[in-house]
Amino acid sequence: MTDLLTGPDTVAQERRLVTELPGPRSRELAARRAGAVTSAVGSVLPVYVERGSGGVVVDVDGNSFIDLGSGIAVTNVGHAAPEVVAAVQAQVAAFTHTCFMVGPYEGYVAVAEELNRLTPGDHEKRSALFNTGAEAVENAVKVARVATGRSAVVVFDHAYHGRTNLTMALTAKNMPYKHGFGPFAGEVYRVPMSYPFRDEAGMTGEQAAARAFDLIETQIGAANVAAVLIEPIQGEGGFVVPAPGFLPALTDWCRRSGAVFIADEVQTGFCRTGAWFASEHEQVVPDLIATAKGIAGGMPLAGVTGRAELMDAVHTGGLGGTYGGNPVACAAALATIRTMREHDLNAAARAIEATMLPRLHALAERTGVVGDVRGRGAMLAVELVEPGTTKPDAALTNAISKACHAEGVITLTAGTHSNVLRFLPPLVIGQDLLTEGLDVLDAVFDAHAGK
Template sequence: MTTTAQTSDRLRTAIPGPQSAALQRRRERAVASGVPSVLPAAAERGGDGLLVDADGNELIDLASGIAVTSAGNPAPAVADAVAGQASLFTHACFMVTPYEGYVRVCEQLAELTPGEHEKRSALFNSGSEAVENAVKIARHATGRQAVVVFDHAYHGRTNLTMALTAKNMPYKHRFGPFAPEVYRVPMSYPFRDPAGMTGEQAAARATTQMAKHVGADNIAAVLIEPIQGEGGFVVPAPGFLRAVADWCSDNGVLLIADEIQTGFCRTGAWFACEHEDVVPDLVTTAKGMAGGLPLAAVTGHADVMDAVHAGGLGGTYGGNPIACAAALATIETMRTRDLAAAAGRIERAALQRLRALAEGDNGIGEVRGRGAMLAVEFAGADGEPDAERATRVAKACHEAGVIVLTCGTYGNVVRLLPPLVIGEQLLDEGLSVLEHAITA
């Protein structure tokens, strides 16, 4: 078997193998075609940085289910906690009868999220739900309606979060009309901003538009990913986030940090806002929070969260007891294994190699990221996005048994989200395949 990237000895068949191909045929008859898969390999079991498919192929996982299985897949403590809770009760609905797991998760969120102020949390099922509820809370607490978001942003697939999301295809195309009172301003994107633009200058560009086009007195919240995810792993210039936060504070606007992809040690800190000492009014979390189980949260200032009337927040499954047990075990695993530090080690190992590769490749526009949230943007000398090359590189990695993802407004970014527990040897092997795919 040959591919355009070096082929791992971990592969027993081509990708997809016969068992995965058989499942694909069943899938085509049963699953809506609007739900795609990046890699047609049927997962059967996991490990610390590996997924094993139905044909016995060991796939090096540099995606973590889109930043979800950060602590392992499964982490032993998470598997034990899930089994233990499932043997007691699987559901109660916290709005009907409360239980300790929900309260303990909220206590942990109060301790871990940025700031020493008194906090409250509400639990939900998905990142989209968390963002939508954060907007609800902000509007209710401020009495204002407008919400400001940024170019390249991604916040979800519900009706309101589609309005908040920047990219049309595939997230918004022909799904409108969308929710009103959403306004978009420029993000700090150092690779594509004018040369020499500082974070403070980029923030002034954005906040000037907020003031002139919307009016500060009309804005309930500014919603921002501290590092953008689907939009291309865009790391804003230093000072940008701080300046936006200061403008919000000066104008009575709530700052909502969407930490759904960046949170829970992914960037080398528990939350990405910590890199600039920014304390948001509200934080949304999900993904890496519960070791693969569906759980999300909004955490914020007690007075803001408690402004909503009883019954205004909730949901049948939000804060499911099994998901809460998984979250508590995930958080404990992150603490005991110091996975924030592990993300820093991944950053140092990967960026050194990828930046060295970029020095000799005029088709790599930028290598960037923090912690275990890293990206390679492909672009020509004039900055023109090269989505076709990003697609080819990802395809070559997949054929060689390494799971990577693409992203970006222009589809020209290959992103890496390895589990924070990945071993050095396995990471090295995965990076070698990626390097070979890029040079080939």
């Protein structure tokens, strides 16, 4: 790991609490927010951010927080990464928008070329750019339906794919993502996920896949399936890593059945798991891959990349959007990818795993409230349960996360039952900063769950 990407004139890479939390300026902003922003939009932290650098964010009262969330896996290259900042500034000075569908520009083409090179497989590929992960997933489904002439889409328990109407239908969790927002898009079918912690003991990835295939073939019909859509490691569902063999079995079934295999790598992509894409860990080659989050160092950008014959099956004008592939976001993406490549952030993610996993396993053994430790690279999680059971403990998870915030460490929760504490540190976080964050986590667990 390295903290060399924070730039010479940025905030110190340290945890520092100088006021109560939230401080007076944050409380002022919270009062303004209450009169201006709908209560339907929530926030994890009680403080308001003023700036960030590397692995630290600083609030408006001068409190510095160790960031183990990266804006939900977005700032993989760190906050205000110098090369990204410089690229954005240069592009803003040149032009901010033309709409690629009106006046095209090189940046869009260059990002598409990078995606075609970086994504798994050496087949001929094409890409299209959008704004968000939900847009990318939705457009991948559109491509699959046109290319196959079929309509059914298979998704999995615990999945999260977005907040648009179609992606809400694809998402498994009701509250807060779906509740009251129906009716949803049709022809979406859900089957069991490989979830080693909660599956029958000893169930292999191949067996879990066979369980899914039986439901698909008997309840949907293989000939009706346009796409099988899956996160190679589930995100909001709780960082569920399927058993080895599960993903390859799905891809093989898709090849045999004429369905399109879509990997939703919105959260797992761009070095997050120690590879450019999580599919690579089992040599899985998706037909289509949806990307976003870590692609552009904090700027809004998303993409769909896939086999040329699939992507080109859609009629001209069938894909697009006013802001999709915005030139400023494209400049940020190109700088982000250069930073990842030049500083080998895949290796940095693996180093984070090497530091964190032993600490998390030790925490689990000491406290007795962690049922499972899982993840890859810098995408790690602990699932909290009532001692001696597998019953989810959402209350404890929430309490521990909030206690971490109060001590100056940003953590996030996840899971269908809201009982998973997830960790997504910037890949450039310094070793000392990461170790301090883990020390705080240990102390919080001992205070709330220690024996």
